[in-house]
Amino acid sequence: MPIIEQAPTPNIVLDFVNVRFLSSAVLGLLIRISKKVYQKNGKLRLCSIYPKIFEVFKITRLDKVFDIYQSRADAIK
Amino acid sequence: MQQQINRKTIVIPSSHGRICDVCGRILSELKRNNFSEDEVFGIHLAIEEALINAVKHGNGADEAKQVKIDYCISTDKFEVNIADEGSGFAPEAVPDPRVGENVFKASGRGLLLMKAYMDQVEYVERGTCVHMIKYKKA
Numbered sequence: 028m029p030i031i032e033q034a035p036t037p038n039i040v041l042d043f044v045n046v047r048f049l050s051s052a053v054l055g056l057l058i059r060i061s062k063k064v065y066q067k068n069g070k071l072r073l074c075s076i077y078p079k080i081f082e083v084f085k086i087t088r089l090d091k092v093f094d095i096y097q098s099r100a101d102a103i104k
Numbered sequence: 105m106q107q108q109i110n111r112k113t114i115v116i117p118s119s120h121g122r123i124c125d126v127c128g129r130i131l132s133e134l135k136r137n138n139f140s141e142d143e144v145f146g147i148h149l150a151i152e153e154a155l156i157n158a159v160k161h162g163n164g165a166d167e168a169k170q171v172k173i174d175y176c177i178s179t180d181k182f183e184v185n186i187a188d189e190g191s192g193f194a195p196e197a198v199p200d201p202r203v204g205e206n207v208f209k210a211s212g213r214g215l216l217l218m219k220a221y222m223d224q225v226e227y228v229e230r231g232t233c234v235h236m237i238k239y240k241k242a
Binding site for chain 1 (some may be wrong): 142145148149152153156201202207208209210211213214216217220
């Protein structure tokens with residue numbers, strides 16, 4: 028969070044390549060991060076989400092809320 | 105043939121730190137009992153959500169209050185009761201986190217995920233105890 032607060036216009040890519048589990052607490056954290064980023068007209072992109080984890084985003088319909096990319100290369104374009 | 109039933113009880117204080125211990129113990133037993141990777145993932149998510157709800161919302165993170173986990177692992181299913189010492193709640197009053205502005209809220213997704221990943225989710229004892237079942241695929 029301090030990184031976001033210090034950046035004038037935060038442009039963030041969160042790479043989920045090593046994430047194999049997450050709970051709703053993490054989804055809540057992502058929502059809080061996104062609100063801070065968007066308040067400063069920044070961008071938040073998520074990438075490389077493991078299929079089981081992506082299913083959690085789909086169930087909660089957060090796949091429609093977050094900007095999600097297949098790979099880190101796609102996300103930083 | 106008679107099924108082998110492995111029924112156990114764990115009691116923990118309302119501490120977030122203890123949730124990982126409980127999940128780790130149960131997941132190890134599920135793997136030893138040949139539950140699939142998908143089933144273990146779903147059960148992990150559901151019990152972690154239920155434990156967080158019990159600690160945070162049920163017991164208000166009061167470490168003097170306990171959470172009781174009763175579970176059994178049989179050849180065909182995993183069954184668990186997670187009970188807190190709170191005053192309970194009405195699950196039907198929990199708003200759908202997928203609808204309207206709720207999708208932008210930072211909380212309120214635990215119950216949805218528990219229902220999505222378990223075959224049965226039922227609150228009893230005025231909402232102080234959740235009973236969940238996951239059937240093992242043949």
